[in-house]
Amino acid sequence: MSVLRFLLNGPLRRRIRLLQAKLELLTGRIEQLEQAFAATSFPDAGTVERMNATAGQCITVETQEHSLHGILVNMHQDSLELMDEQGQHVVVPAARILLIRQ
Incomplete structure:
Protein backbone atom coordinates (compact mmCIF):
# COMPACT_ATOMS: atom_id res chain seq x y z
CA MET A 1 0.00 0.00 0.00
CA SER A 2 2.77 2.45 0.71
CA VAL A 3 4.09 2.11 -2.86
CA LEU A 4 0.63 2.82 -4.24
CA ARG A 5 0.29 5.82 -1.95
CA PHE A 6 3.70 7.06 -3.07
CA LEU A 7 2.70 6.77 -6.74
CA LEU A 8 -0.60 8.55 -6.19
CA ASN A 9 1.05 11.36 -4.26
CA GLY A 10 4.02 11.64 -6.56
CA PRO A 11 4.50 11.64 -10.33
CA LEU A 12 1.24 9.88 -11.14
CA ARG A 13 -0.79 12.46 -9.27
CA ARG A 14 1.00 15.28 -11.12
CA ARG A 15 0.35 13.51 -14.41
CA ILE A 16 -3.35 13.20 -13.57
CA ARG A 17 -3.55 16.91 -12.70
CA LEU A 18 -1.78 17.78 -15.94
CA LEU A 19 -4.21 15.65 -17.94
CA GLN A 20 -7.19 17.24 -16.15
CA ALA A 21 -5.87 20.71 -16.99
CA LYS A 22 -5.40 19.72 -20.64
CA LEU A 23 -8.93 18.30 -20.72
CA GLU A 24 -10.36 21.56 -19.35
CA LEU A 25 -8.36 23.52 -21.93
CA LEU A 26 -9.62 21.32 -24.77
CA THR A 27 -13.20 21.60 -23.51
CA GLY A 28 -12.91 25.38 -23.58
CA ARG A 29 -11.48 25.29 -27.10
CA ILE A 30 -14.30 23.06 -28.31
CA GLU A 31 -16.87 25.48 -26.88
CA GLN A 32 -15.13 28.40 -28.64
CA LEU A 33 -15.06 26.51 -31.94
CA GLU A 34 -18.73 25.59 -31.64
CA GLN A 35 -19.62 29.23 -31.04
CA ALA A 36 -17.48 30.35 -33.99
CA PHE A 37 -19.08 27.71 -36.21
CA ALA A 38 -22.57 28.77 -35.13
CA ALA A 39 -21.73 32.39 -35.94
CA THR A 40 -20.59 31.52 -39.47
CA SER A 41 -23.40 29.13 -40.31
CA PHE A 42 -26.94 29.87 -41.43
CA PRO A 43 -28.25 32.49 -41.38
CA ASP A 44 -25.40 34.75 -42.43
Missing part, protein backbone atom coordinates in the same frame (compact mmCIF):
# COMPACT_ATOMS: atom_id res chain seq x y z
CA ALA A 45 -25.87 38.52 -42.78
CA GLY A 46 -26.60 38.34 -46.52
CA THR A 47 -29.26 35.68 -46.05
CA VAL A 48 -30.91 37.66 -43.25
CA GLU A 49 -31.01 40.73 -45.52
CA ARG A 50 -32.53 38.79 -48.43
CA MET A 51 -35.06 37.08 -46.17
CA ASN A 52 -36.11 40.36 -44.57
CA ALA A 53 -36.71 41.71 -48.08
CA THR A 54 -39.11 38.81 -48.73
CA ALA A 55 -41.08 39.31 -45.50
CA GLY A 56 -44.80 39.04 -46.21
CA GLN A 57 -44.27 36.83 -49.27
CA CYS A 58 -44.97 33.13 -49.68
CA ILE A 59 -41.98 30.85 -49.28
CA THR A 60 -41.36 27.14 -48.93
CA VAL A 61 -38.97 25.92 -46.25
CA GLU A 62 -37.53 22.44 -46.60
CA THR A 63 -36.28 20.53 -43.57
CA GLN A 64 -35.23 16.92 -43.46
CA GLU A 65 -38.60 15.94 -42.03
CA HIS A 66 -41.06 18.43 -43.59
CA SER A 67 -41.77 20.84 -46.39
CA LEU A 68 -43.48 23.95 -45.00
CA HIS A 69 -45.28 26.50 -47.17
CA GLY A 70 -46.40 29.83 -45.81
CA ILE A 71 -45.94 33.56 -45.53
CA LEU A 72 -42.66 34.73 -44.03
CA VAL A 73 -43.58 36.72 -40.95
CA ASN A 74 -40.18 37.31 -39.41
CA MET A 75 -36.54 36.26 -39.64
CA HIS A 76 -34.93 35.76 -36.25
CA GLN A 77 -31.24 35.12 -35.55
CA ASP A 78 -31.83 31.41 -35.01
CA SER A 79 -35.20 30.74 -36.65
CA LEU A 80 -37.80 31.67 -39.26
CA GLU A 81 -41.38 32.49 -38.41
CA LEU A 82 -44.01 31.52 -40.98
CA MET A 83 -47.78 31.76 -41.08
CA ASP A 84 -49.03 28.54 -42.64
CA GLU A 85 -52.16 28.00 -44.74
CA GLN A 86 -54.31 27.54 -41.60
CA GLY A 87 -53.14 30.90 -40.22
CA GLN A 88 -50.97 29.33 -37.53
CA HIS A 89 -47.54 30.76 -36.74
CA VAL A 90 -44.82 28.18 -37.22
CA VAL A 91 -41.27 28.70 -35.95
CA VAL A 92 -38.61 26.77 -37.85
CA PRO A 93 -35.18 26.54 -36.19
CA ALA A 94 -32.44 27.70 -38.57
CA ALA A 95 -30.33 24.64 -37.79
CA ARG A 96 -33.01 22.39 -39.34
CA ILE A 97 -33.47 24.34 -42.59
CA LEU A 98 -32.05 22.69 -45.69
CA LEU A 99 -33.58 24.87 -48.41
CA ILE A 100 -35.71 28.00 -48.79
CA ARG A 101 -37.65 28.68 -52.01
CA GLN A 102 -39.93 31.52 -53.07
Whole structure:
Protein backbone atom coordinates (compact mmCIF):
# COMPACT_ATOMS: atom_id res chain seq x y z
CA MET A 1 0.00 0.00 0.00
CA SER A 2 2.77 2.45 0.71
CA VAL A 3 4.09 2.11 -2.86
CA LEU A 4 0.63 2.82 -4.24
CA ARG A 5 0.29 5.82 -1.95
CA PHE A 6 3.70 7.06 -3.07
CA LEU A 7 2.70 6.77 -6.74
CA LEU A 8 -0.60 8.55 -6.19
CA ASN A 9 1.05 11.36 -4.26
CA GLY A 10 4.02 11.64 -6.56
CA PRO A 11 4.50 11.64 -10.33
CA LEU A 12 1.24 9.88 -11.14
CA ARG A 13 -0.79 12.46 -9.27
CA ARG A 14 1.00 15.28 -11.12
CA ARG A 15 0.35 13.51 -14.41
CA ILE A 16 -3.35 13.20 -13.57
CA ARG A 17 -3.55 16.91 -12.70
CA LEU A 18 -1.78 17.78 -15.94
CA LEU A 19 -4.21 15.65 -17.94
CA GLN A 20 -7.19 17.24 -16.15
CA ALA A 21 -5.87 20.71 -16.99
CA LYS A 22 -5.40 19.72 -20.64
CA LEU A 23 -8.93 18.30 -20.72
CA GLU A 24 -10.36 21.56 -19.35
CA LEU A 25 -8.36 23.52 -21.93
CA LEU A 26 -9.62 21.32 -24.77
CA THR A 27 -13.20 21.60 -23.51
CA GLY A 28 -12.91 25.38 -23.58
CA ARG A 29 -11.48 25.29 -27.10
CA ILE A 30 -14.30 23.06 -28.31
CA GLU A 31 -16.87 25.48 -26.88
CA GLN A 32 -15.13 28.40 -28.64
CA LEU A 33 -15.06 26.51 -31.94
CA GLU A 34 -18.73 25.59 -31.64
CA GLN A 35 -19.62 29.23 -31.04
CA ALA A 36 -17.48 30.35 -33.99
CA PHE A 37 -19.08 27.71 -36.21
CA ALA A 38 -22.57 28.77 -35.13
CA ALA A 39 -21.73 32.39 -35.94
CA THR A 40 -20.59 31.52 -39.47
CA SER A 41 -23.40 29.13 -40.31
CA PHE A 42 -26.94 29.87 -41.43
CA PRO A 43 -28.25 32.49 -41.38
CA ASP A 44 -25.40 34.75 -42.43
CA ALA A 45 -25.87 38.52 -42.78
CA GLY A 46 -26.60 38.34 -46.52
CA THR A 47 -29.26 35.68 -46.05
CA VAL A 48 -30.91 37.66 -43.25
CA GLU A 49 -31.01 40.73 -45.52
CA ARG A 50 -32.53 38.79 -48.43
CA MET A 51 -35.06 37.08 -46.17
CA ASN A 52 -36.11 40.36 -44.57
CA ALA A 53 -36.71 41.71 -48.08
CA THR A 54 -39.11 38.81 -48.73
CA ALA A 55 -41.08 39.31 -45.50
CA GLY A 56 -44.80 39.04 -46.21
CA GLN A 57 -44.27 36.83 -49.27
CA CYS A 58 -44.97 33.13 -49.68
CA ILE A 59 -41.98 30.85 -49.28
CA THR A 60 -41.36 27.14 -48.93
CA VAL A 61 -38.97 25.92 -46.25
CA GLU A 62 -37.53 22.44 -46.60
CA THR A 63 -36.28 20.53 -43.57
CA GLN A 64 -35.23 16.92 -43.46
CA GLU A 65 -38.60 15.94 -42.03
CA HIS A 66 -41.06 18.43 -43.59
CA SER A 67 -41.77 20.84 -46.39
CA LEU A 68 -43.48 23.95 -45.00
CA HIS A 69 -45.28 26.50 -47.17
CA GLY A 70 -46.40 29.83 -45.81
CA ILE A 71 -45.94 33.56 -45.53
CA LEU A 72 -42.66 34.73 -44.03
CA VAL A 73 -43.58 36.72 -40.95
CA ASN A 74 -40.18 37.31 -39.41
CA MET A 75 -36.54 36.26 -39.64
CA HIS A 76 -34.93 35.76 -36.25
CA GLN A 77 -31.24 35.12 -35.55
CA ASP A 78 -31.83 31.41 -35.01
CA SER A 79 -35.20 30.74 -36.65
CA LEU A 80 -37.80 31.67 -39.26
CA GLU A 81 -41.38 32.49 -38.41
CA LEU A 82 -44.01 31.52 -40.98
CA MET A 83 -47.78 31.76 -41.08
CA ASP A 84 -49.03 28.54 -42.64
CA GLU A 85 -52.16 28.00 -44.74
CA GLN A 86 -54.31 27.54 -41.60
CA GLY A 87 -53.14 30.90 -40.22
CA GLN A 88 -50.97 29.33 -37.53
CA HIS A 89 -47.54 30.76 -36.74
CA VAL A 90 -44.82 28.18 -37.22
CA VAL A 91 -41.27 28.70 -35.95
CA VAL A 92 -38.61 26.77 -37.85
CA PRO A 93 -35.18 26.54 -36.19
CA ALA A 94 -32.44 27.70 -38.57
CA ALA A 95 -30.33 24.64 -37.79
CA ARG A 96 -33.01 22.39 -39.34
CA ILE A 97 -33.47 24.34 -42.59
CA LEU A 98 -32.05 22.69 -45.69
CA LEU A 99 -33.58 24.87 -48.41
CA ILE A 100 -35.71 28.00 -48.79
CA ARG A 101 -37.65 28.68 -52.01
CA GLN A 102 -39.93 31.52 -53.07
